Amino acid sequence: MAQRRFFPGWASTSIGGVITGSVRTGTVIADGPAASYVALPEDDDTPDLLLGLLAPDAVRLPIGMCVLEGPLPPRGTTVHVGEGHIVAGRHTWQPVRWWDPRPRLDVAALFAHADLLIDAVDAEPAGSFGLPLPVALAVAGALAHADAHPAYGVLGLGPGLTPTGDDIVAGACAVLAIAGRLDDSLRAALDAHAHTRTTALSAALVAAAGRGEMIPQAARLLASVAAGEPRADVAAAARSLFAVGSTSGHDLAAGLAGALKAAS
Amino acid sequence: MTADRVELRPGFYRDSVTLLQASEAIATSAGVEAALIAMATPLNLELYERLAFEAAAVASATPNDLLIAVRAEDEPALERALALLEARFTAQVAVATVGFGVPEPPHTTAAALRRGGTLSLISLPGAHAFVEAMDAVQAGASVMLFSDNVPVEQEIRLKDEAARHGVLVMGPDCGTAVVGGLGLGFANVLRPGPVGIVAASGTGAQQVSCLLDAAGVGVTAVLGTGGRDLSAAVGARSTLAAMELLDKHPGTELVVVLSKPPDPKVAERVLAAAAALDTPALVAFVGRGQRDLTAVTADVISALGRPVEPPTEWAAPYDRHPRAGAIRGLFSGGTLCDEAMAIAADTLGAPIHSNTPLQAEWQLGADLRSRGHLMIDFGDDQLTQGRAHPMIDPSLRLERIAQEAADPTCAVLLLDIVLGYGSHADPATPFAPALRRARELAAADGRDLAVVVALVGSAGDPQGRDATAQALVAAGASVHLSNAAAARVAVELVGGADR
Numbered sequence: 001m002a003q004r005r006f007f008p009g010w011a012s013t014s015i016g017g018v019i020t021g022s023v024r025t026g027t028v029i030a031d032g033p034a035a036s037y038v039a040l041p042e043d044d045d046t047p048d049l050l051l052g053l054l055a056p057d058a059v060r061l062p063i064g065m066c067v068l069e070g071p072l073p074p075r076g077t078t079v080h081v082g083e084g085h086i087v088a089g090r091h092t093w094q095p096v097r098w099w100d101p102r103p104r105l106d107v108a109a110l111f112a113h114a115d116l117l118i119d120a121v122d123a124e125p126a127g128s129f130g131l132p133l134p135v136a137l138a139v140a141g142a143l144a145h146a147d148a149h150p151a152y153g154v155l156g157l158g159p160g161l162t163p164t165g166d167d168i169v170a171g172a173c174a175v176l177a178i179a180g181r182l183d184d185s186l187r188a189a190l191d192a193h194a195h196t197r198t199t200a201l202s203a204a205l206v207a208a209a210g211r212g213e214m215i216p217q218a219a220r221l222l223a224s225v226a227a228g229e230p231r232a233d234v235a236a237a238a239r240s241l242f243a244v245g246s247t248s249g250h251d252l253a254a255g256l257a258g259a260l261k262a263a264s
Numbered sequence: 265m266t267a268d269r270v271e272l273r274p275g276f277y278r279d280s281v282t283l284l285q286a287s288e289a290i291a292t293s294a295g296v297e298a299a300l301i302a303m304a305t306p307l308n309l310e311l312y313e314r315l316a317f318e319a320a321a322v323a324s325a326t327p328n329d330l331l332i333a334v335r336a337e338d339e340p341a342l343e344r345a346l347a348l349l350e351a352r353f354t355a356q357v358a359v360a361t362v363g364f365g366v367p368e369p370p371h372t373t374a375a376a377l378r379r380g381g382t383l384s385l386i387s388l389p390g391a392h393a394f395v396e397a398m399d400a401v402q403a404g405a406s407v408m409l410f411s412d413n414v415p416v417e418q419e420i421r422l423k424d425e426a427a428r429h430g431v432l433v434m435g436p437d438c439g440t441a442v443v444g445g446l447g448l449g450f451a452n453v454l455r456p457g458p459v460g461i462v463a464a465s466g467t468g469a470q471q472v473s474c475l476l477d478a479a480g481v482g483v484t485a486v487l488g489t490g491g492r493d494l495s496a497a498v499g500a501r502s503t504l505a506a507m508e509l510l511d512k513h514p515g516t517e518l519v520v521v522l523s524k525p526p527d528p529k530v531a532e533r534v535l536a537a538a539a540a541l542d543t544p545a546l547v548a549f550v551g552r553g554q555r556d557l558t559a560v561t562a563d564v565i566s567a568l569g570r571p572v573e574p575p576t577e578w579a580a581p582y583d584r585h586p587r588a589g590a591i592r593g594l595f596s597g598g599t600l601c602d603e604a605m606a607i608a609a610d611t612l613g614a615p616i617h618s619n620t621p622l623q624a625e626w627q628l629g630a631d632l633r634s635r636g637h638l639m640i641d642f643g644d645d646q647l648t649q650g651r652a653h654p655m656i657d658p659s660l661r662l663e664r665i666a667q668e669a670a671d672p673t674c675a676v677l678l679l680d681i682v683l684g685y686g687s688h689a690d691p692a693t694p695f696a697p698a699l700r701r702a703r704e705l706a707a708a709d710g711r712d713l714a715v716v717v718a719l720v721g722s723a724g725d726p727q728g729r730d731a732t733a734q735a736l737v738a739a740g741a742s743v744h745l746s747n748a749a750a751a752r753v754a755v756e757l758v759g760g761a762d763r
Contacts, residue, residue, distance in 0.1 A: 104515070159284060
C-alpha cells in the first residue's frame with residue numbers, strides 16, 4: 001500500500017484559511033537560515049500574501065508555520081499552498097497543530113495596569129532600542145491618537161529584515177487592535193505605506209499587527225500586564241520579548257508601551 | 265583613491281543581529297571608510313545617498329533586496345572587507361543549518377530549561393525518570409512523563425513539588441498530550457477546537473479526541489495525568505491542577521475529565537472540583553456499569569449543540585452470524601481493553617480473563633494461556649518492561665494472533681489499532697497479512713474466525729486512517745472507529761445480546 005508521506009508542522013491560525021483553502025501557487029521570495037518566505041500572488045493590486053516556513057527555533061511569526069523537518073525551500077522554489085498542505089518539490093508539510101497569534105485579554109485590565117509595561121521598558125538601558133526610546137514612544141503614542149505621520153517617518157528605517165521603525169509601528173498597532181482602538185482607515189493607510197516603504201516580510205507583519213496578531217513573547221507580556229502580575233513576573237515576560245532579534249524585541253515593546261500609555 | 269562597491273542581493277535575508285554584527289565588523293576593519301549593509305528600504309536608501317555612494321547603482325532596488333555598500337581607501341582593503349562580510353554570512357549559515365541551528369545540546373534537564381522552555385518531555389526507563397522529572401519541575405517547567413514503572417511514592421513527591429512550583433506533572437505513564445499546539449507522545453492529528461481534555465487514560469483520551477475529530481469537533485488541549493492519578497494514594501493531584509489550568513484557558517469552552525473508575529473519595533473530590541469550575545465540565549469514569557467512551561463523546565458533542573452521528577465503521581466482507589467459541593481480545597491500549605472487558609462482561613455475564621482483570625478471580629496466569637473469553641492488555645507495565653510499547657512494536661500481538669488462530673475454541677479476534685504520531689508508521693502492513701493468515705488457518709480447520717478491529721485514529725493521521733481500514737477489511741476484518749462498537753460486535757458474534 002502506497003503511503004502518503006508528509007512532515008508535520010504547526011501553524012498560526014492567521015494563515016489557516018490560506019493553508020486549508022483551495023490550492024494556490026507561489027514562490028519563495030527570500031530565504032535565510034531560520035526561515036523561508038513564500039509570496040502568493042493576489043488578484044489586482046493587493047500586495048502578495050506572505051507566509052513563512054519557520055525552523056523550530058525561529059521566532060513564531062504570526063504569518064508562519066513552524067516545521068520540524070526540512071530542508072526549508074530556497075529562494076525561487078515554486079510552492080503550492082492549499083487543501084491543508086504546503087508542497088515544495090518533494091517535500092510536503094501539513095499543519096497538525098495551530099496557535100492563535102491574537103492574545104485574548106481583558107482590555108480594561110490591560111489599560112489599568114499599563115504602568116507595569118511602561119516601567120519594564122523604562123528600566124532598559126537606552127542603547128538597547130533601535131531608535132531612542134522617547135522617539136519610539138512618541139511614534140506609538142501618535143498612532144494611539146490616530147496620527148500616522150510620525151509612523152510614516154520611521155517605516156523601513158533600520159538595517160534588518162524587520163527594520164526598527166516597523167517594529168515600533170507593529171507593536172503599537174497590535175496593542176491598539178487588541179483594544180479595538182485601531183481605526184480601519186488608519187490601518188489601511190499604514191498597510192499601503194508599509195507596502196512601498198519596507199520589506200515584504202515587515203509589511204506583512206505590520207498588517208498582521210493591525211489585526212491584533214503578534215509573536216508569542218509579546219502576547220505573553222501583555223497577558224502578564226493585563227493579569228496585574230507582580231513586577232518581577234512582568235519583568236521576566238519583558239525579558240523574553242527583549243531577547244528577540246537584536247533590537248526587534250525592544251522596539252516592539254516600546255511600540256506596545258507607547259500606544260498603551262497614550263491610549264490609557 | 266578610494267574604492268566603492270555597491271551590490272544588491274534580491275531576497276537575501278539575514279536577521280538583524282547578523283546584519284548589525286557584519287556591518288560593525290566591516291566598518292571597523294582596516295582601511296574601510298564607510299559601510300552600509302541593510303535592506304534597501306527608502307529610508308535606508310536615503311542613508312546610502314547621504315554617504316555619497318553612487319545613486320545609479322541602486323536605481324532598481326526594492327525593499328526586499330539586501331543592499332551592501334562599502335567604501336575603502338583602496339581596492340585591497342575593499343576586497344578584504346568584502347571577504348570578511350562573506351565569511352560572516354556563511355559562518356552564520358554554517359552554524360544555523362546544522363539541525364536547523366540547534367547549538368550543542370545541554371547536558372542536564374535544568375540546563376536545557378535555562379535556555380528557555382516551559383515544558384519537558386521525559387521518556388527514560390522508569391528507574392531513571394524521577395531524577396530528571398524533579399530537575400525539570402524545580403527549574404519551573406511542567407513535565408510530561410512518558411515513562412512507566414515509576415514508583416507511586418515518587419509520583420506523589422513529584423506532583424507535590426509541581427504544586428509548589430505552579431507547574432503540572434503529566435504522568436508517569438502519560439501516553440498522550442496536546443499542549444500549546446504540540447502533540448506529545450502518542451498524538452493524533454486533531455483539529456483545533458473548543459474542548460479541553462484531562463485524562464488519566466492515554467488511549468481513552470485518544471479514543472474520545474479522535475471520535476470528536478471525526479464529528480468535526482476539535483480540542484484546545486489534551487492533558488494527561490497518568491493512570492494512577494485518581495487512586496487513593498495520589499488523590500487526583502494532577503487532574504485537579506489540570507482542570508484548573510483549562511478553566512483559566514480562554515479558548516476552552518468545555519472541560520472533559522476522563523478516568524478509569526477512581527477511588528470513591530477521590531471521585532467525589534473531582535466531581536466537586538468540576539462543579540466549581542467557571543467552564544462547563546463533563547466528568548466520565550469509564551468502567552463496568554458506566555457510560556462507554558463513545559457515549560461520553562456523544563455527550564460532549566451534544567453539550568456543544570452539535571448533531572450526534574454513529575461513528576464510522578467498515579463492515580467485514582462476510583455475514584455477521586453468531587458462532588460458537590470465545591472472544592480473544594488483544595489490546596495495546598489499557599483503557600480500550602478495560603472498556604471492551606466491561607461491555608463483554610456486562611453483556612455475556614461470563615468471566616473475561618485478563619492480565620488486568622475486572623475481577624480478581626478472572627486473573628490470567630503468568631503464561632497468559634488462553635481459557636474462555638480473554639482480553640490481554642499488551643501495554644500493561646508487566647509486558648512492556650525491556651521492550652517498546654505494543655502501539656509501536658506489534659510483534660507480541662502478531663505471535664498471539666497466530667496462536668489464537670490455531671486454537672479451536674477461539675471464535676472472534678478483537679484488536680485495537682491506534683494511529684497517530686508515535687505509533688507504528690504503517691500498522692496495516694504487519695497486521696493485515698497476519699489477520700488474513702489467521703482466518704485462512706482457521707478456515708483450513710473448518711472454522712470461520714471473525715476479526716473485529718477498533719481503529720483509533722483521525723482522518724489526518726500520517727498512517728492514513730481510511731487506507732488502513734480498507735487494508736484491514738480486505739484482510740477480512742470489520743473495522744470500527746468506536747472501540748465500544750467493536751466490542752459489541754465481538755460480543756454479538758459469540759451469541760451475546762444483539763446491539
